[in-house]
Amino acid sequence: MTRFIIRRLISIPLLLLGIVSIAFLISHNTQGDPLASIVSERQMDNPEVVAAAKARWGLDKSLPEQYVLYLRNLITGDLGTSFRTKQGVGKDILERLPATLELVIAAMILGVGSGIVLGVLAARFRNKPIDHAARLWALTGSSTPVFWSGLILLYIFSVVLGWLPGPGRLDPRSVPPEFMTGFLTIDTLLAGDFAAFGDALHHLILPALVLGWTVMGIVSRLVRGSMLDVLSQDYIVAARARGAGELRVLLNHALRNALVPTLTIIGFTFAYLITGAVLTETIFSWPGIGSYAVEAARNLDYPAIIGVTIVGGTAFLLSNLATDIAYAFADPRIRLS
Amino acid sequence: MSTAPLIEVIDLTIQLNTAVGMLEAVRGVNFSVADGKTLGVVGESGCGKSITMLAIMGLLPPDVVISGSIKLRGVELVGMSQRQLAGLRGKRMAMIFQDPMTSLNPVMTVCEQIIEAISIHDRQASQNAKRVRALDLLQLVAIPYPERRLKQYPHELSGGMRQRVMIAIAMANDPELLIADEPTTALDVTVQAQIIELLQRLQRERKMGLMLISHDLGVVAGIADEVAIMYAGRVCEKGPVETVFDRPHHPYTFGLLESLPKIDRTEDQLVAIPGSLPTLSMRPSGCRFHPRCNFAQAICAEADPALETVQDPLTPGVVAACHFAETALYTDQGAGS
Ligand SMILES: Nc1ncnc2c1ncn2[C@@H]1O[C@H](COP(=O)(O)OP(=O)(O)OP(=O)(O)O)[C@@H](O)[C@H]1O
Ligand code: SF4
Ligand SMILES: [Mg+2]
Numbered sequence: 001m002t003r004f005i006i007r008r009l010i011s012i013p014l015l016l017l018g019i020v021s022i023a024f025l026i027s028h029n030t031q032g033d034p035l036a037s038i039v040s041e042r043q044m045d046n047p048e049v050v051a052a053a054k055a056r057w058g059l060d061k062s063l064p065e066q067y068v069l070y071l072r073n074l075i076t077g078d079l080g081t082s083f084r085t086k087q088g089v090g091k092d093i094l095e096r097l098p099a100t101l102e103l104v105i106a107a108m109i110l111g112v113g114s115g116i117v118l119g120v121l122a123a124r125f126r127n128k129p130i131d132h133a134a135r136l137w138a139l140t141g142s143s144t145p146v147f148w149s150g151l152i153l154l155y156i157f158s159v160v161l162g163w164l165p166g167p168g169r170l171d172p173r174s175v176p177p178e179f180m181t182g183f184l185t186i187d188t189l190l191a192g193d194f195a196a197f198g199d200a201l202h203h204l205i206l207p208a209l210v211l212g213w214t215v216m217g218i219v220s221r222l223v224r225g226s227m228l229d230v231l232s233q234d235y236i237v238a239a240r241a242r243g244a245g246e247l248r249v250l251l252n253h254a255l256r257n258a259l260v261p262t263l264t265i266i267g268f269t270f271a272y273l274i275t276g277a278v279l280t281e282t283i284f285s286w287p288g289i290g291s292y293a294v295e296a297a298r299n300l301d302y303p304a305i306i307g308v309t310i311v312g313g314t315a316f317l318l319s320n321l322a323t324d325i326a327y328a329f330a331d332p333r334i335r336l337s
Numbered sequence: 338m339s340t341a342p343l344i345e346v347i348d349l350t351i352q353l354n355t356a357v358g359m360l361e362a363v364r365g366v367n368f369s370v371a372d373g374k375t376l377g378v379v380g381e382s383g384c385g386k387s388i389t390m391l392a393i394m395g396l397l398p399p400d401v402v403i404s405g406s407i408k409l410r411g412v413e414l415v416g417m418s419q420r421q422l423a424g425l426r427g428k429r430m431a432m433i434f435q436d437p438m439t440s441l442n443p444v445m446t447v448c449e450q451i452i453e454a455i456s457i458h459d460r461q462a463s464q465n466a467k468r469v470r471a472l473d474l475l476q477l478v479a480i481p482y483p484e485r486r487l488k489q490y491p492h493e494l495s496g497g498m499r500q501r502v503m504i505a506i507a508m509a510n511d512p513e514l515l516i517a518d519e520p521t522t523a524l525d526v527t528v529q530a531q532i533i534e535l536l537q538r539l540q541r542e543r544k545m546g547l548m549l550i551s552h553d554l555g556v557v558a559g560i561a562d563e564v565a566i567m568y569a570g571r572v573c574e575k576g577p578v579e580t581v582f583d584r585p586h587h588p589y590t591f592g593l594l595e596s597l598p599k600i601d602r603t604e605d606q607l608v609a610i611p612g613s614l615p616t617l618s619m620r621p622s623g624c625r626f627h628p629r630c631n632f633a634q635a636i637c638a639e640a641d642p643a644l645e646t647v648q649d650p651l652t653p654g655v656v657a658a659c660h661f662a663e664t665a666l667y668t669d670q671g672a673g674s
Binding site: 233234235237238239240241242243244245246248252253256257260330331332333 | 391394396419420423424425426427428431432434436439440441442443444445453454457458490492503506507509
């Protein structure tokens with residue numbers, strides 16, 4: 001097990017190198033000129049300014065040279081400087097990634113938790129009203145565009161009812177806590193500022209619900225399917241034959257087995273949302289990595305694009321590893337080697 | 338203790354809810370098992386043996402319609418709530434299944450599953466006491482290295498060992514009735530005999546009633562006190578096992594016995610019953626066996642023979658469902674002895 005983990009951890013940098021190379025090639029071969037976001041339109045006609053800018057950002061070198069230079073810096077942990085924000089991409093990411101992680105983790109907890117409950121209920125009451133209602137609810141969750149459900153929820157809970165705050169992570173009047181983890185809910189607690197903690201939590205609820213609803217849709221359908229599969233197995237009848245009651249059969253026997261195939265999709269969804277929560281981040285003015293990625297792409301901000309790609313790739317590789325480890329714990333028949 | 342038999346099945350009819358409507362899987366089944374006695378149940382695949390046993394255990398899905406009566410020591414089980422039935426299952430009546438490979442929960446250790454069977458019915462028992470009992474049970478079913486086996490998962494055990502574990506689970510609360518549904522069909526020939534021996538030993542030691550479903554007439558002859566032969570959802574002959582096998586009255590029983598390979602008979606003389614078991618929706622009118630019966634007369638296609646005591650002084654206690662139970666075999670063909 002330990003050897004398996006170590007081997008996989010070693011392979012991650014190699015895979016990342018591949019991902020970086022592809023991202024580098026693709027971003028440098030797109031139509032469009034990154035200079036447009038560096039040099040103002042009026043100065044574009046001034047060859048001196050353009051040449052200086054090119055030299056300043058290393059764009060005067062050949063592609064292979066740029067590539068080697070980028071990799072050399074990368075090894076020292078330098079992700080380059082963003083054309084747009086003019087500060088280190090590493091610093092940018094560190095500022096924004098915790099916001100996304102906080103949102104995605106909250107959404108995963110809500111979505112996976114409610115998805116499992118809903119999936120179990122739907123399987124238990126198959127073809128009964130509960131099942132149909134769950135199907136409708138899940139379908140709505142996974143097919144309603146986030147910007148639509150986000151705006152509706154904002155309108156209802158923030159504008160009409162006034163129960164929850166509007167977009168953003170914190171009330172503008174609140175004092176942001178000192179940066180420790182970057183998770184506002186944690187940093188406020190560490191700072192002992194309970195008012196700010198409540199504020200951060202309130203801001204988190206709506207975006208997490210919107211994002212979690214999508215997750216719930218996927219997870220509940222999957223859990224329902226694998227629960228039905230498991231419930232028809234011989235060991236379920238055998239468990240009943242030893243006197244196991246309904247709840248014990250559902251949770252101890254069926255769910256424990258049904259969750260195994262669900263782990264993959266949970267891991268995948270988590271990794272996907274790290275860079276894929278753009279719409280939610282945009283609607284809720286959430287300063288996360290997704291909106292950063294969109295800005296980077298719009299400005300052909302190569303260093304930022306590649307930096308975000310590395311974040312996304314790492315998220316996938318790590319969640320893959322975590323999924324495999326979770327698999328081995330959940331299913332004793334799987335031996336990692 | 339009352340004088341009611343351990344288990345008594347009277348006029349049991351089971352209707353399944355299928356895609357083509359309600360179909361009768363079993364009709365008018367009658368038998369009983371006394372304390373410490375063994376009833377062998379024999380019949381072709383699909384004749385309704387398992388369904389009958391599952392009905393006794395109360396393990397059929399709720400959309401299955403059961404009529405007639407199943408009494409456990411005089412207490413009616415048909416119509417009892419699932420909650421009450423679960424209290425009896427594993428406590429007073431236990432069941433083991435055909436395929437030990439799929440009857441144990443793959444993600445629970447042997448120990449967890451035995452302890453579950455104990456604690457469902459004995460909530461007071463301490464964790465330690467339950468472990469000791471689990472160990473005793475493994476010893477009871479003659480599993481070598483029981484300490485080590487307890488910690489293992491089902492996939493680490495052979496088929497024979499798994500069936501022993503299933504038996505240990507079934508014996509956890511010292512049941513009065515044990516139902517064994519083809520407990521050796523999925524096992525190696527050498528292991529089959531050991532499992533049958535084990536069941537016989539346990540039955541004698543614990544004085545429980547045993548219902549053994551088997552395709553192996555030799556096994557039934559060796560272990561059972563009574564035998565019930567089933568065909569197409571009905572009991573066609575029933576009585577003391579030696580009497581029935583020595584002097585069969587129903588043409589189907591006769592055919593079954595004839596199809597057994599005998600030492601003094603060469604291969605090409607082996608008689609199998611021609612034709613095959615009708616499917617549920619295609620069961621014939623009159624005697625269900627008539628399309629395959631060598632002795633069929635005109636009346637057989639019209640009237641369904643009742644299960645009645647055979648008027649033969651040589652076979653006391655035998656009942657058969659055949660219009661010609663007294664005459665067919667011994668007059669027309671001179672078969673039998
Ligand atoms: N859920 C179901 N839906 C429809 N038909 C069913 C269902 N379960 C069982 N049957 C049918 O009911 C009949 C009796 O089945 P049962 O399992 O009791 O047979 P069996 O005598 O135990 O056979 P085997 O020796 O193969 O175990 C079979 O014809 C089977 O096809
Ligand atoms: S009733 Fe007729 S068809 Fe049926 S078993 Fe007897 S002789 Fe054969
Ligand atoms: Mg069967």
